[in-house]
Amino acid sequence: MISEKYKDLYISTSKDQLKKLTNFLLSLERSPENQNLIENIFRLIHSMKGAAATMGYKKTVLLFHAMESVIDAAFQQRIFMDKRKLDLFFGTIEILNDNLKSIKGSNREINLSKQIDFVKASLRQGTRAKNIVTKNVYHPEKHILGSIPTVAEISVPVENLSTLHNLSDDLLLDVMSIKSVVKSLGDVRLLSLAVDADKIINDIRRELEKIRIVPLSQVFSSLPYLVREIARDEGKEVELLIEDNDLSLDKSILDELIEILIQLLKNAVAHGVYQGQKNAKIEVFVAVDNDQMNVAVKDNGRGIDWQQIMNMAVKNKIISRAVAKKLTVSDIKNLIFKAGISRGKSVSISSGRGVGLSLVKSKVEDLGGEILVESQAGKGAEFKVRFPLPLSVFRALTFKIADYTLAIPLNYIDNIIKLPEVIDFSKAKFFVNNKIRYELTQLPKEMCLPKLAALSKYIAIIKYKNKKLALPIFSNINERELIAKNTPQVIRKLNYIKGIAISDEGLPVLILNINNFVK
Template sequence: MDMNQYLDVFVEESKEHLQAINDHMLRLENEPNEKSIVNEIFRSAHTLKGMSATMGYEDLANLTHKMENVLDAVRQDQISVTPNIIDVLFDSIDHLEAMVESIIEGGDGKRDVSHTVQTLDLIENGESVSDQVRADSGDNGIQLDEFQKSVIQESMEQGFHPYSVTIALDPNCILKAARVYMVFEVIEQVGEVIHSTPSVNELEEEKFDLDFTVTLLSKLQSDELIARIKKVSEVNKVVARPLNIETINEGKVEAAATVEEQSNISTNTETKDNEKGTSSKQTVNNKTIRVNIQRLDQLMNLFEELVIDRGRLETIASELKHPGLVDTVEHMTRLSSDLQDTLLTMRMVPIDQVFNRFPRMIRSLAKDLGKKVNLIVLGGETELDRTVIDEIGDPLVHLLRNSVDHGIELPEKREANQKVCEGKITLAAYHSGNHVYIEIEDDGGGIDREKILQKAVDNKIVDASTAADMDDHDVYQLLFASGFSTAEIVSDISGRGVGLDVVKSKIESLGGKITVTSILGQGSKFSIQLPLTMSILSVMLVTAGEETYALPLSNIVESVILTKEEIMKAHQQQVIDFRGKVVPLVSLQNVLHIPGERLADEYVSVVVVKKGDKMAALKVDSFIGQQEIVLKPLGDYLSNVFAISGATILGNGQVALILDCNDLIR
């Protein structure tokens, strides 16, 4: 039975169960005696175990089964939840997530989890976790039977050297069994194979990843033995380690290699497995594939050109009024709109892919710093372009670390300030207009304005006279100056004193902005504004003077036509009454210094736009209508032009500028 048809469902449901386990584990740490939480974790682990076993991912199923045993023991009151048990369960979750990620990337989900499994067994049996750590700190053993041990002892007396040889095949190797056969042929020419891991039968059936270990006897030195084996094509790496003679009689043969050498082999092999799945699992890619983002960009660029030509065709069809041409253009418009939705959906992903890793990070940081922190995550379903998703993670990590380290106070200090001992950090994302906002707010000690100014003056970032006249917004922006830090002790928690300049640079490189608000003693808020980076926009085309402009529909509240009597003045500013609110009226022709004669008409065309809770009314000469256009950037040289976010090519071949309503309102 081909299980690949269920791969998409397995991956999605596995992610959901792992996220549920993560969330409930964080709750269990705070409420270790709450059996209902343990039951929820047990149910998710049990479901994940069954799914993994059905799909043939044995490592994943086995580890989940061990977790299930520990959780069941907790449910039966055989063991109690302790911080050590919580840490081991979190380690298990990390392994499970890595296995699922391997499956997503086309691998087979295999991973060395023997240490974690042994620790879970100890916990289940009521033994101390620290005993397992000490037991595992030695060399990794190779189990041999009595006959094999006697063969090694007799051969050593005849001048043979016992080795444990690990061979790693090239990730692109297709016929692995044939390659193993060739390796064994070379070994048998210079020695004798005693034992192999996996077994010979498993190797012949290709039931292994890219590496295998052979215990052998040879009169060659290790360097010469390695050189012989490496002559076999598609052998990527060979590591030969002499076996310790003293431990052969103790029932366990140990390689005289350092722990670091063994770790390197495991890490290298695991990296190769992640880069490309084994040949026996290549069909996993039938349903899920990884596409280079540059190919998606190229596809989007081609579609943008198609949209421009579609606009020109619509203009030509409306001028010629040929029925057949009009029908064909309308049909092409519908098809291209569906294609556009598909392309944009391919690029848009929920931001919770980034947010989901933060609760664990905050838990670890708070534990290291001796603080109590509750992280609240809101708006994880908000979608962003995947290029932004890939880049926004590091700035958010830095800001969250900053909030835990500098923002949230120690429990005793919070209690002294009449606060609850547990600090709160809120991470929220939401759409507003054509932008996505991400906010990180804490209820910590806030930002000391005077301390920032003093530090800035001491570092000669500003002079004393300028500092005295700065408002709060300008003061908080000093936090983003290069090398600025108020940390008294440099640590690796929040950037080692590097400051927030790197965060600001990264966000600005994505076309975004970052602002800070704070109340001393009550907390701080960092607000990040990011563009959706949707290169195809729905806009309203308007004219002002001799120019045509595009206003994004996402910013428009309403378009209205007013009489001149409905325009009023307040504080030397023209305003209008819009649904009971006084809204300032801004003339595009005046603000943008557009040439052309001001029309003295009895009626005035107005577009009401918004940014958050703020609104403004833009006075234009006429409305052209709604249209989908392609956003073209103006380039680095014109990147800071006031109120202009880009340009587009219209159906008649003319260039129209796209207005940034945020600048106009501000």
């Protein structure tokens, strides 16, 4: 049966098309007389109606047909797409998404007759369009031809990509082990084959990485609609500005990032922007710096009254009055991330339970990051999030301490200096080489390393932000290609360890978090 055979493809494609329709409607809300935009909406709805007809989803076809009739009337200038009709279309999109969930789970459509009647009624009660001067002429056949896609796209679940990625990791690890064995045997022909296999696997990995990489603009396209709906529920009007620096990131990172952003945006609309505020604005900024993801959400709303936050913490029994008197400025700012701090008398979809920011903080800490807030009453608020990006296959400097093998990614290494003789740096603060003085840094005390006056053989010059630091190393060093693996929860709590990797011998390696231990 065709509907069963191509169901997954239909669902994934329809989800993308409904997101696109949402963006078109958001644009139409800002420019309701844009005829080209109305025509594009018609094309998209007509295409979705054709796909539903091909799959045999008759109820869905009838709903799209009703929507198509409304947009057709708007294009013909018989009606005007006012706020009421746009709200109806946004609600219809939500129902169509629910319908896709039902089709995916049971291959059955939900009852759409009531929504079909609502859409038809909006056509009968339509507001007449304003006079629009345009040279466009409506041709139904043009829409049918224009709806045929020129490039075929297939949506692949992230889970499937992750499985392929893990399998390629295992395969690469096996090839790395084979190369190591072949080198020891000295067989040139086998070594050549191993190198060729290594190249092919790396090519496969690069192609997989391309598939997993998604432009931020594509994922963030749903955020304006989210802010619009929350603002509408709160009786507010808010403009959302997004600066994504044209970044593209791995889907797994985006899943984490979008959860954080949604909570921060809900908080900004519900608690930052106030009712009746003119020119209310929320800005989202995303950038990558030194393998760190930087996210900022800033609003120009009422700002945060820190004295009120402290009073609320006492009122909601998060802290006692005695403790409140001893709090520092930093302590008071941390109160805003406590569950229940902003618990309100009324609970809405977007706010009232007082757990949003505590969830954000928990999520950020799980990613090994931190969240900060800056605000003054009457001057808006800015939440800044910073967390490390995960590594994949990378080259690193490795060395041993006690029973552990540690690694520093090569992008942090500026130079390696082999000392003419072993030196004790345990009491030194600086290292001088070629008349350049470097500040010495040591591995964190939290690592519980053996207490001994180690005689160092090497100095690693580490690049950190705008300065260079010297790290003494008292064991032999190697440069290796490592494969990063999923980091266990217990390791994530160690802020000086970024993650775990596997060497070509199949041994675990701890990746040092340079951003934390050289601060």
